[in-house]
Amino acid sequence: MPEIVVEASRAMALGVKLCKPKVIPMYPITPQTHIVEALAEMINNGELQAEMIHVESEHSACSALLGAQAAGVRTFSATSSQGLALMYEILPIISGNRMPCVMAVANRALSAPISIWNDHSDAVSARDQGWIQLWVESTQEAIDTTIQLYKICEDHSVLLPGMLCLDGFTLSHVYERAIVPEQEQVDAFLPEYKPYIKLDPEKPITMGPIAFPNSFMEFKKMQHEAMLQALKVIKNVHDEFAKQFGRAYGDGLLELYRMEDAEYALMGMGTLVGTARVVVDKLREEGQKVGLIKLRSLRPFPKGELINATKNLQGLTVIDRHISLGYEGPLFSDVRSALFESDIRINNFIAGLGGRDITQKHLRKALLSLKERREGGWLL
Amino acid sequence: MPEIVVEASRAMALGVKLCKPKVIPMYPITPQTHIVEALAEMINNGELQAEMIHVESEHSACSALLGAQAAGVRTFSATSSQGLALMYEILPIISGNRMPCVMAVANRALSAPISIWNDHSDAVSARDQGWIQLWVESTQEAIDTTIQLYKICEDHSVLLPGMLCLDGFTLSHVYERAIVPEQEQVDAFLPEYKPYIKLDPEKPITMGPIAFPNSFMEFKKMQHEAMLQALKVIKNVHDEFAKQFGRAYGDGLLELYRMEDAEYALMGMGTLVGTARVVVDKLREEGQKVGLIKLRSLRPFPKGELINATKNLQGLTVIDRHISLGYEGPLFSDVRSALFESDIRINNFIAGLGGRDITQKHLRKALLSLKERREGGWLL
Amino acid sequence: MAEKNTKKIEFTLGAVIREPGSTIKNKTGGWRAMRPVLDQSKCVRCGTCWMYCPEGAIKKDEKGNFVIDYDYCKGCGICANECPVKAIKMELEKK
Amino acid sequence: MAEKNTKKIEFTLGAVIREPGSTIKNKTGGWRAMRPVLDQSKCVRCGTCWMYCPEGAIKKDEKGNFVIDYDYCKGCGICANECPVKAIKMELEKK
Amino acid sequence: MPLKEIRIHGRGGQGAVTASEVLAVAAFYDGKYCQAFPSFGVERRGAPVEAFTRIADEPINIREHVYEPDYVILLDPTLLSSVDVARGVKDSGIIIINSNRPASEFRLNTKAKIETIDMTAAAMEIIGKPFVNIASLGAFAAITAEITLESVFKAIDQEFAHKKAVAELNKKAAEKLYKMFRG
Amino acid sequence: MPLKEIRIHGRGGQGAVTASEVLAVAAFYDGKYCQAFPSFGVERRGAPVEAFTRIADEPINIREHVYEPDYVILLDPTLLSSVDVARGVKDSGIIIINSNRPASEFRLNTKAKIETIDMTAAAMEIIGKPFVNIASLGAFAAITAEITLESVFKAIDQEFAHKKAVAELNKKAAEKLYKMFRG
Amino acid sequence: MIRGLPEEEFFASGHRACAGCGAAIAMRHITKAAGRNTIVVQATGCMEVVSTPYPETAWRLPYIHGAFENTAAIASGIERALKTLGKKYNILVLGGDGATFDIGFGALSGAIERGHNFLYVCNDNGAYMNTGIQRSGATPKYAHTTTSPAGRVIPGKLEWKKPLPFIIASHRAPYVATASISEIPDLYSKIKKGLEIEGPCYVQVFSPCVPGWGIDSAKSVEVARLAVETRICPLYEIEGGILKITKDIKEPKPVEEYLKAQARFKHLSETQIKEIQAFVDGEWTRIKELEEKKCRFY
Amino acid sequence: MIRGLPEEEFFASGHRACAGCGAAIAMRHITKAAGRNTIVVQATGCMEVVSTPYPETAWRLPYIHGAFENTAAIASGIERALKTLGKKYNILVLGGDGATFDIGFGALSGAIERGHNFLYVCNDNGAYMNTGIQRSGATPKYAHTTTSPAGRVIPGKLEWKKPLPFIIASHRAPYVATASISEIPDLYSKIKKGLEIEGPCYVQVFSPCVPGWGIDSAKSVEVARLAVETRICPLYEIEGGILKITKDIKEPKPVEEYLKAQARFKHLSETQIKEIQAFVDGEWTRIKELEEKKCRFY
């Protein structure tokens, strides 16, 4: 397929189609719906050989995802906000069962008050639950990362579920140029799905048993180690993809922009990074040595890479599109802990909650704030 | 009532009864059940004038909690693990609506594999959702903190929901001595519930509207500010309680043990703190200058108090009974971020997942680890 | 969002709205592309239009006449469609 | 937990159990306080005891006799209660 | 070409969002980078809506809203009473209004240029219905020269790939509007 | 008195957990601090269960499991075939077995002292049923002197506050066992 | 009163529903029937989104929206709280068909089992409209929605509509009824009855959606009427476990007339239309039988 | 085969159920009826906890436990996955009454609406046993449980048992049946039938719980039989929407006999027992009527 102008949601659906999932349980919620609507269209038109399950809730969507994957097929689902929150109970069950399910999250604020617009509270709130979380900035990155994510999650040294996080509306509903790979290319990159284990009368296994205090913790340690292993796999798969498709996003974990000689930098995830690029360019034109760190992988968290990327910085300002109420931005906490040994100044701003636009002005202010300490800032 | 020997769960129920909640939606889950069973007994025996709602799920328990509180009465519920996870979608709705609901969480590991035993993954995973979280160590503290929590949450400068977190089994199923206050004492301390707002045909209001991007963020900021305000209220209510009842737990936010001249300290929440006291005592006997920091309030997080408490330390080891898979212990991240400006060494150990016992040996090792850097330790 | 309304919003605790029926501030008449015009001379005052209007934009005045409140009428055409005596005509809105 | 089993556990990916029916390693006969004793001479081989045993602890041997597997019998007494000819007696377990 | 920003005003159901997308596709056919997005509201059918397009020679990274558009297209002049269509428009900008009245009759609080063109008449004549959203792009191409008519045609063909007849009618209407300015 | 730790073995349904609690209450009546807790298992009726009690003069802060008990009470000797009742018992400890056989017949892997006492006989005689859990505390009081019989009585009265007859029978049985040692 | 209906409006003008929205008509009359002494609990959905854009509300009654699937549970909490306060108000629970048939049905079923005293009213427009017309359990067979598109190999939704009123009646709900926005006085009195009868009552209101069904905004009442006249939407009530048809349709119009009026059915083949006609005929016969034989739901 | 039942056991000995557990008897025969070509999905609950203590499992069939309330949804995923793989296995879904009547009912209702091909078997022991005997929607009226204790002002549970088989039949489930552990051959053939019939089928198995009901471990089968003989547990099946009583109880024993056998009912007054007798009589008459009048569920 050549380059086209396409809505990010539909582009994602095209990316998913190329990965040939067999079962797609889904439940509608704004702003995720365009993704599954596009998939429904493909299925009902006979263009995608898959079963869509019109479940009655997201709790069941997530459960059907588990069931289908356990039965031995590749799966996909998508959700947002309250939908992800309703899946919440099942998230650690999927990861604890080491099922490499892939799900898109079109990020949207959590109620109350109800808001259908973007922030990162839905997925970031789920950061503890053993799902790989890759965050994307553009339509192209959404397609490319979806394809990568299946390969990462299904790697037998990983075997963890993955979330593809894209900003609701701010990305999901945007039309822009993107290259949709050819099926043969993807087939060459992503092998057919071979479950490491499945429910099969030929070879009966028991999944999801009760673990006593003498074993539970070991399973969690194994999950955690698989997460750390995923740091490597994310990089490798990214590099392989870059080689084959000619498109790269930093090292797969972090993408650095004008960081070579930067003294101050801004760090964030998702679409705000795009606007930040423009801000960095402008400040550079003004002679300011500033740069940008885009975090692609929130979990596993690339601590080593971040230490490396920031070692020559004087200041870093972290933009959180979510807040751990009663404390601070969760990304800020993560970053400060990672860089605990360093001496750089790290500021924090909460921005873009419930669809509040994150403007150039905001990000400029956030970057320039690094001249002083600023931990509890709000970009209103 | 005099001092009695009582199971912590029943003691909590007695504490709740003293606070006179009117509606108690509940759904059974181990190890929380003894709390609501005790309340059911009181109600069915006519000792507590309240309605218990035998909801069909925790999602509905949390929703009925919201409904009852919105209708203008004091409420209570209790849950654990998967139950809290199933309430997850409603947690931020209750806090966003500024409803001062109080809920006990008898902490238990999240599936999979399924485990009915203690760790902190359930409540800690919910730390972003705008609920005050107070963590207790003993039966007495559970009773006392329950009474305090109603007063804190209902304070008109706070108006936020609160969780009372007690370790499942390790505390909930333990019998020990405790003083249960008299009704008159509690009545003098905790005023009758007066809703700041309620659903009332006399004065129709609309609750839970849709907020556009032009207002959503302001509501979150208000919630966050109420959380910060709660830091003060928690302290004040604690002090007031201490004065009236003669029992204190540090300053209400942090409880320091043998910290006066400590060089190294251990920090954690819940019952492990009890065992740590013994370890600290023994190490002190051996001439080691060690101390202990018990965190009572995870949210709001007492950053300033923590900075103060640690300013003379050389090392702090944080015990997390939960892990943000793919990164580190969440309490560790919180603490490192809070103490970012300081130069002390901070180590982290993951301990006690899925009911794994946390022993003196473990904690001794964790404390002594401070002689070197140790971030990703597991106490297996 | 797309609306002109730029007046300062007051933020209440918990986003509670204390003013019942306050959407009346939102003049949805601006949405109208077609305009229902009620011919009182034909009208038999049956109230059908009043009953079916999704906007509550038809009211009975003191004289017992049914009148259309163009501040809120979105021009859906239901009243015209349902009027048993065809006393309402839909006309192209022009402003 | 309270059981003697202290052998090293192997931890599988995702806690999957690959050995079907492996609870047979757990000899629940140790739970028994009362012992069912089957009198083959009275038995009419109807299979009722086999059918109702919650433990699957009654088996038909090669000769067609129903025999109790004391490795698993928990001594509930259902077999004795249900046997139509009262061929099974419950006796106090002594060890 | 520096980044150009376009805001399209219409009502829910009038196709402003589709117009913004087709405009982006047209720019793409002109070899440009583009971005189109709606105003992300909860508007229902009939309510005022806005949609946006960005066009540039370079990849477009910016994701903030469009605050100071270079161009505004107003598909439905009845919106003027409830919506501030001149909001933020650059002094150097152009506001294109679907109207049969002269531009001078529109008093808007802006220094931008106002152009009027009777899109509805053209649509009624050619399509037989007052669907002006796609056709308006012909006027836009003519007035602003930011995109070519050929590319508008290609974009229309793509949008209505399965409805060739509709495509043809819309192309004709677009062409008619184009020619009214660049005859 | 330094911290004393007691482990009670029984089967689900035999009341080991209740015994551990009543023991704690008895210690409380002796003016001591106490802690009692079950083994937190998922045991069903009939399965082996354990319960624990801690007694001390000072407040008890420790929350770890009981690994090296000072005393063990075995309510049901049939458990010996499946459960290691001597596990971790201090060399200075005592294992109290409900049996009519002499202690010398029990070969356990421990240096702790073994005492046997026929609790079942006493229970059958007095209560008429083989309920030994509460009565065993009489034996415990006599053998260890860690608690007084009076306090055991008070604790039983509290436990069976609404079943006075049951309380009396259990007190009698406890007393009988007490007297078998401290006659 | 106009046509027996109160003039006072509790659902104010200025809401953001589409022009011609059937549900908005329903809201007006449901609230009129409930009256001033009423607390409203509403599920996420079109009617909630269009009526509560902060800082404005269309509601003149005390109102709470919590989430999409939990209205029955919120109402349970309110009901018990009022009980302890000694207050007696109507509790009116409002949900769309998605909220009621699908995601919120567990909570509703539980609340009915517990026997709370409220009236649950489902606005049935046969799809998730608020999120852009996706298939729900109430979507009719073969209807095109965005997640059950009429495609080249799959012709729209494949299942028949979930028979919710019967399911709820089987719970031993004391009062269950169907209504339509084309029959306002009937709707009005059913709401009143549902609020008067103690215990968990249920009224399901058939209400067309302009964009969702692909109809002209002027036609929503007309299409609703067609549904009644073709027996697509039989009107009945089940009280004390006994079903009674409240509007007998002696000479039904062919379902084709109803189907052809809507874009969501425009892809239907002759056979599919026949299949639907047969199903509708069968259901009507069955309902008639239940009535005549006095089959007891409980 | 012994009494027409296969000898092969798919639910192994060594599980941790209480001595005398009725549910364990059910598990043995349900799996025998399903046979080797079966995938089991089980809800959290007694039977799951006692059968899968890592690293051991009692299951000789492929088995998955996910959570408490989502078995029907997990099964939906499995069914569709098998379809794409071209495989045909029995899908046997197991849940307790808590999992089925209460928390998991939303998911089950949704799965039935979608028409998945599985058999859902509810082990009905009338309370949440795994967590220590709490009230469920299946708990009989006046039964004492730990959350509905027989107290001085409230005498146990206040509501009648939720009539789930009828509710499920009203969903147009192709096959719904009740069974009891006292009638194993009947249970066995109903399970077989439920697996053979295409679509979502449901069998509800009545099975006493030793500690939960307060009975002697030797009596669980006897008490289950009493439930059948007193008409407390009527045995019937609903196939194609038509109800058929599969075991007519011509001369029922008084319910008192059943109630007196259990500690959970020991507080019952004469009046309460009479009330229960009247209810049971009424239900039996109603079911008989449904059968005789051939009332159609769909």
Ligand SMILES: Cc1ncc(C[n+]2csc(CCOP(=O)(O)OP(=O)(O)O)c2C)c(N)n1
């Ligand atoms: C848990 C959850 N899932 C999904 C959504 C998204 N959502 C909000 S309203 C809605 C559709 C409502 O459909 P219905 O109940 O039929 O009401 P309608 O809009 O058609 O009136 C959906 C899917 C949500 N808010 N919460």
Ligand SMILES: Cc1ncc(C[n+]2csc(CCOP(=O)(O)OP(=O)(O)O)c2C)c(N)n1
């Ligand atoms: C979401 C959630 N809530 C509560 C629980 C706790 N829980 C596990 S099993 C169970 C009771 C099971 O009852 P039932 O389904 O009747 O099965 P039974 O144990 O009686 O066989 C409960 C309440 C849970 N695991 N998950």
Ligand code: SF4
């Ligand atoms: S056109 Fe529609 S909105 Fe206007 S008055 Fe008539 S019915 Fe009401």
Ligand code: SF4
């Ligand atoms: S429907 Fe027609 S006749 Fe009736 S009141 Fe309205 S305008 Fe008059």
Ligand code: SF4
């Ligand atoms: S006593 Fe119970 S467990 Fe033992 S064989 Fe008989 S029925 Fe089976």
Ligand code: SF4
């Ligand atoms: S039930 Fe009795 S007669 Fe029948 S096989 Fe068993 S022992 Fe023999």
Ligand code: SF4
């Ligand atoms: S989408 Fe349908 S239900 Fe929603 S407001 Fe519009 S017409 Fe009404």
Ligand code: SF4
């Ligand atoms: S508690 Fe009841 S259901 Fe559970 S194992 Fe014991 S007897 Fe069986």
Ligand SMILES: [Mg+2]
């Ligand atoms: Mg709907």
Ligand SMILES: [Mg+2]
């Ligand atoms: Mg049960």
